[in-house]
């Protein structure tokens with residue numbers, strides 16, 4: 001029997017890698033996309049085939065996480081075996097400007113999905129995209145038992161969705177799990193997240209298209225992994241015998257400054273000549289340090305990262321240099337880079 005998966009946020013970084021993974025495993029994949037005035041499907045263009053002239057296994061549906069009746073209708077029609085809830089306003093900085101919208105899509109959006117599944121009586125497994133941003137000001141290396149102390153409207157909204165997922169698991173017996181994922185990046189990362197902002201700027205400066213990169217806090221420390229490895233972890237969580245939450249992380253830490261220096265150096269540039277500070281990129285509250293402990297996922301799911309640090313920097317900078325050279329997008333029609 002072909003298994004059916006539904007991915008909200010399929011047009012995003014993780015959604016696109018997850019769709020690739022599930023299609024390769026033989027799933028029928030359904031993805032929710034938002035209606036927009038311009039095309040927003042560049043990350044999955046290479047996977048899409050017109051259903052009229054092919055036996056494609058990928059189907060896209062217009063829907064928004066703010067529209068509960070649409071979610072219910074779609075869930076009933078698709079009747080998925082697995083649901084991956086990846087959609088929502090995912091930028092921490094923007095969540096300070098748009099706290100209500102962030103809460104609506106990230107927090108209530110997850111509850112709408114859970115309610116739609118529960119009230120439709122669909123027998124499926126549910127994955128919620130929780131975040132290390134829920135730890136916020138917590139100290140030390142964070143595992144599944146570390147205390148939560150979010151430092152942004154985004155982190156608070158994710159925490160609401162996280163506990164709602166646990167409540168539906170415990171209260172209604174649903175197979176519902178949260179993956180608490182630390183930062184994961186790739187050439188498909190949105191251009192306003194810090195790693196991609198840096199790799200893109202390096203490529204443009206090297207090509208003579210720009211002179212400066214304007215940055216906020218360079219002291220922040222993050223645990224940066226490679227997105228294709230993280231979507232494999234999401235899938236493994238839904239294959240486990242018992243539903244339970246997992247942290248996915250590399251356990252390594254780098255400052256934003258480290259990433260900047262390594263990226264410029266890889267392109268043969270001196271970062272101190274090109275990087276300037278812009279107060280507009282500072283956040284009202286900053287999460288200074290986030291480092292994860294994924295021992296449980298390694299032990300129970302056999303999941304482990306291999307890419308981080310310098311290798312991740314090289315993958316991203318090389319992809320953006322290539323993209324600038326071809327004036328195209330790095331991911332279209334090219335295999336996932338692994339080195």
Ligand code: NDP
Nearest residue numbers: 009011012013014064065086087088090129131181183184
């Ligand atoms: P992206 O920002 O790349 O993708 C977000 C997706 O959500 C896009 O497909 C976007 O559509 C869609 N979306 C946004 N708002 C709505 C809405 N109202 N209704 C329907 N769809 C919507 O995020 P990532 O792929 O990086 O992350 C995936 C999930 O994992 C997110 O929930 C994020 O918060 C969470 N997460 C990410 C981490 C990371 O390091 N990447 C770490 C921990 C958690 P469009 O393309 O039209 O904008």
Ligand code: GDR
Nearest residue numbers: 090092131132133182183192193194195215216217220281
């Ligand atoms: P984060 O990622 O907030 O951790 O959330 P982001 O890449 O936005 O920032 C990482 C760190 O870099 C600092 N920073 C800047 N950030 C951006 N975006 N732009 C800048 O110019 C800049 N200068 C310094 C930030 O202050 C921060 O400390 C990401 C998102 O993917 C979330 O959806 C996810 O849940 C968490 O990771 C885990």
